[in-house]
Amino acid sequence: MPELPKIFGKIPSVSELLASASDYMPFIPKPAPKYVSESGKPVHGITAEFSKTPVVVRAAEKVRDAGYTRWDVMTPFPIHGMETSMGIKRTILPALAAGAALTGVAGALAMQLYMNNDFEMVVQGKPFLSWEPLTPITFEIGILLTAFTCVFGMMALNGLPRFHHPLFNSERFLSVSDNRFFVCIEASDPKFDPVRTRELLESAGADRIELVEDEN
């Protein structure tokens, strides 16, 4: 039996979904922070700063092999092969798009067949329920649903749009759009440990390690 492609990642739990929804809806209480900084603010995570591409790729491989799941690499430009270095699984989006396309095609056909069923009208002497006029509408609705699913599904899977990100609290982080590379391991990661995570990033050759605080 060939191995099926692993396009479905881990399904998020209810508490995880609530935690991400609380970013947008103030009436949803935020979960209690796992770690609190000395100033009493919740800890977002630990960032490591790098100045060379090969070093950050090696660092990403190191973090991946250490088994972290909630972390990211931020770079000023796309680095080819970073997704393998980070161990990112393929996105579920193609499957969602295929589902949307089939829904659109089936829905459009059902709508037109239902509407034409009891309401036969002679248009230009063409036969009733001929397949030709059904095709453009089926095609367009299929495309419409697929395109919407692709765009909005991509945004939802990326957690976009959002008003703010805790990483912007760090002054140093702003140089990510200039000439610096950052690896951030979030405090919500089950493997996160204030001491060992910092040691891991240090051993990966980071120029500078920083603790990033979240808003309250």
Add this chain to the structure above:
Amino acid sequence: MSQAPSQAATQDPTTIPIPERPTPRAVLTEAQWQARLDKLAAHPAMRHDNVHLPEGATNKLSGLLLIIGAAALVVTILGAFTFNARHALAAFEVGLFTCIAMSVGAQFLVMIFHSLNAGWTTTSRRQFENVASLLPVCWVMALGVVLIEILGGGVLLTWLDKGLTGDHLLELKSPYLNAGFFVVRFLIYGLVWLGLSQLMFRLSRKQDETGQRGLTRVMRFNSGWGLLVMTLTTAFFAFDFLMALDFRFFSTMWGVYFFASSTLASVSVVVLILAVLRGTGRLTGAVTEEHFHDLGKLILTFTVFWSYIAFSQYFLIWYANIPEETAWYVYRTGEGGYKALFIILAFGHFVAPFCILLFRKVKRTTGLLAFMAAYMIAITVADMIWIVRPMVYAGAHAAENPGLDATWWLDAAGIIGALSIWGFFLVRAVGASPLVPLKDPTLHEALAHKNYV
């Protein structure tokens, strides 16, 4: 704008650090270029036996194809004399137009790759060039068809018949549809196709030997005007030889329809060639699953493109319901099993390959993709059958139709004959030159090509 105080002007100019700009990268010197060529030649994928076929390796296959082709053509010619000349010519034309579609499409794609500077295609481009370099062969075979049509006074192209008078549409179209202008146009197609295909092929081969990097720019320049004249000659070729089978019919989309088939078939045949070469242990590391993935995407794209064009053309004609246009579809969805062929094309040329080629696994597995490529060539032949074959027993000739059971051998012989003769030249061309452009400046891009998705 002038009123806004510039911040830089108010500051002390000595405090503003002026970043040191890197000096613009100079053009490589000849020594640096030679060093890059040496580095490329040392690449493991560029071993001599990996990018060359051994001397005479293709003789067996090309000889076999020549024998099959010659035998099939003899059967076709016998069928023409003993049975029905119109039918034999139509069968040969089905095969011939598929070959022309593949060669024309390959020439298009070579020029598109050059004009877009498509680095990933470099290792597979030589096979496109090989397919395109058969345009002279195609033209000579088409010359045979033209001679038969002219000397026979309109065998399938009934408008060449001098005795055909009194048709108002033909009288209106006669400034275009007449034997003299037809021959002139055919000579222009030959000039453009022979000239362009040989020009691009020889430039590429010359670069193999001399390593002149400037030739890439020459090829790119020639691709610009070449694409324009190829587009026009291909469209008018399709008008003259396929659309004019029924001189009453006209469709402004016809050139695009033929173009869609030709690009689809040419990518398919190149995938087949590359898969066979990979199967014999060549091109390891030069053409990988990454390249097959992208070529598979092209097949998927042109499958959708063909369907879009084919349906749009049909849909407008169906709605407008103008007799001279509709008649064309009436022949092709009516008697003689053409309705079944129409449905087979709708599902076999669009629905099935679209659903299969959507899967990444299919495009990245060489065997599966090669199977799909062979299938797409077969379905292109079916498309040509659907276009050409109904005209044999159309209109006044309907009474001559002996039915498919009695004539299938003639169809098969004509199609196999044309395809095999073309295949003979193709196999010889593949064996005659290195399997990749050896000293192309973009070769390193193709060798490192990866799909980052």
